[in-house]
Amino acid sequence: MEKTDREKLDAITLEGVQEYLRAKGATDSCMSCGSTSWLFMGHNDDGLFFGLPYGKLRQQDSTLLTTHGRARPVLAMMCYNCGFQRIHDAFVVGYWLDQQKNKEG
Numbered sequence: 604m605e606k607t608d609r610e611k612l613d614a615i616t617l618e619g620v621q622e623y624l625r626a627k628g629a630t631d632s633c634m635s636c637g638s639t640s641w642l643f644m645g646h647n648d649d650g651l652f653f654g655l656p657y658g659k660l661r662q663q664d665s666t667l668l669t670t671h672g673r674a675r676p677v678l679a680m681m682c683y684n685c686g687f688q689r690i691h692d693a694f695v696v697g698y699w700l701d702q703q704k705n706k707e708g
């Protein structure tokens with residue numbers, strides 16, 4: 604049965620993100636210090652996701668109108684060694700991981 608968007612996001616693991624990064628040709632090493640030890644900043648363990656707020660631009664001056672609390676879920680990760688932070692779109696990663704599982708059967 605097709606998973607819901609929420610289920611795809613909840614199924615994301617740190618190991619899954621590293622698998623995703625390697626498959627996409629992105630480094631899973633810290634861009635700052637080279638460590639491969641990452642921590643999720645608020646994900647799964649406490650049911651929290653970080654998000655980037657989004658909203659409509661005003662016609663006149665292109666400032667952002669109120670977002671009404673809407674945000675795009677992101678995977679915020681912090682290097683355990685030096686504290687460098689990186690983010691990836693949670694839907695992009697979650698959908699890719701779900702597709703891989705479906706391929707495996």
Ligand SMILES: [Zn+2]
Pocket residue numbers: 633634635636637638682683684685686687
């Ligand atoms: Zn680092």
